[in-house]
Amino acid sequence: MDAQAIKRSLEGGGLRCTPQRYAVMAFLTECNGHPTAAEIFEAVNRVDPRSSRATTYNNLRDLVQAGLVREVAVEGRAARFDAKGIRHHHFICDRCGNVEDLEWYDVPRPASRTLGKRILRECELIFRGLCTKCAPRHASH
Secondary structure, X not given: OOHHHHHHHHHHOOOOOOHHHHHHHHHHHHOOOOOXXXXXXXXXXXXXXXXXXXXXXXXXXXXXXXXXXXXXXXXXXXXEEEOOOOOEEEEEEOOOOOEEEEEOOOOOOOOOOEEOOEEOOOOOOEEEEOOOOHHHHHHOO
């Protein structure tokens, strides 16, 4: 995603394009993995040492609330973040905590987009188990 696309996505999400917010979003759009908040801070801080941990974490919260970044909860470990624009699901390894993207497929949902008295915004599946690196080790035990 180029600079103008990042700026447009931030503005489209109702957020000002501050240098710090831009840096967080730029890192996430270029990142192939699912970094933790600490990893994002370290990367952004290497580029701009004036960037604080609190500002990075606050920007992550704002980006998640604006729907531009997804927070992936990993039980017992630090949350991971994902700015991949295409819809997809996640697989989380129980052993190593690795988060992998899985191809999106539609989940049947109520026609009214409600669940009881809840109004659904979106639906994501998170699969858990052993990744391809951990499964062979587990099988030998």
